[in-house]
Amino acid sequence: MKITIKEVAEVAGVSPSTVSRVISNSNRISEDTKVRVRNIMEELGYHPNAIARSLVSKSTKTIGVVMPQSTEIAILNPFFPQALSGVSAAAHKQDYCIVLSTGSTEDEQLKSIKDIVMSGRVDGVILMYSSTENKILDFLREIKMPILLIGKPLDNKGVLFVDNDNVAAAYKVTQGFINRGHTKIAYISGKFEFVVSLDRLDGYRNALWDNKLEFNRDYIVSVDYLKDEGYAAMNQLLQLKDRPTAVIVTDDAIAFGVIEALKDADVKIPEEIEIISFNNVPLSKFTNPKLSSVDVNAYQLGYKSGELLINNINNIEGVEKSFIVQTKIIYRESSKR
Structure with a gap:
């Protein structure tokens, strides 16, 4: 009863x-x-x-979460389940729930988040990405809904964010390749509509500039965050007359395809081409060869995001407006030290 x-x-x-x-x-x-x-x-x-x-x-004790693409596709990339797990843990600790937006396009996601927000079902929203154009962010700003980005915002108009220093991380990876004698370094990136891709490109380009190396546009390839896209991107680079001897990949899911393409082309890793990727998802240590990757601490990105947003929703005095999660290069068999 x-x-x-x-x-x-x-x-x-x-x-x-x-x-x-x-x-x-x-x-x-x-x-x-x-x-x-x-x-x-x-x-x-x-x-x-x-x-x-x-x-x-006047509180729902619920926060909304928006993926960078449809939830069904995003969840296939190991980074997002890890980050989402962190958000969930932070929410649970403060007796909050989370609700995911739905939709396979940005317009469908916008409609979903409008329904969620305007019906009063959430106290704030986490966008698990920062992009150059974002209808959802614009809408949430307009209605003054508490927002947090995982990623650096293009401007600092009062938006909370949690991120890595992606410029510094990509610089360090590139500089490491240069220190080992590489001058032909390719950059395979996720789409440049995402700020994280632009930041890592800046770090790569800055390292080349500081070492007086040419920025070769033929070495820059932008693809979706999928293994098949990485396979195609690496094949494109292998067709170059002056093919690269080292490759920076901005996402492990893409890098899995890069490794497969090199193995199918009988290119020795890392003897002929070195690879270092980003995100250090659990599967990285099970590839053949094992993938070197920058650990961005996806769980911590998610956890700090949930914690920061909820603390700001509750007007906790002195709470920070942003947080930078540290990164670390994990060297494995796909690269040399």
Whole structure:
């Protein structure tokens, strides 16, 4: 039999309105009363109705999450389940839930997030990407919904963000190749509509510039975040008369295709071509050869994102507006030290 708020009030010896205020964590109720009422709620097995609770507290205790493409496709890239796991853990720690937007195109996702936001189902939204043009971000800014980006925003108009220093990370990878004698270094990237791809390109280009090496546009290939796209990109580079001797790949899912293309072409890794990728997903250590990759700490990116957004929603005093997660190159068999 379902326990009601009235029954909780009777056992606790308080009014139903006091129980409601305990549920919404009102400052008008003493801590002693809150503890006593919550203990009785637990003993009786009472669970507050989420919709009713949101009406009282003006909080849904839920955050929305938007993937960079359809959830079905994004979830195939190991980075996003890792980051999403971090968001979920941070949300759970503060008694929040998460809801994913749906849709296979940006317009469909925009409609989905509009439905979620305008129906009052979320207190804030995490966009798991930063792009050069973003209808969803523009809409959320317009209605003043709390937003957080995983990735650096193009401007700093009050948007929370969590990111790596992708410029520095790509610079370090490129400089490492140069230190090992490489002058023909290719860059296989995700789409340049994403800020992370542009940042890593900047780091790559800066390292070439500082070492007085030519920036060869033939060595730059932009593809979708898929293994087959990486395979095609590497085949394109192998057709060059002056083919590269080292390759930086901005995503492990792409790099898996790069390795397969080189093996099919009987190119020795790393003797003839070295590879270092980004994200260091768990599968990286199981490729043949094992893939060297920059650990961006996807779980931590997600966890800090959830924590930062929820703290800002709750107006925690002194909470930061951004956070940079450290990176580390994990060297394996696809590259030399």
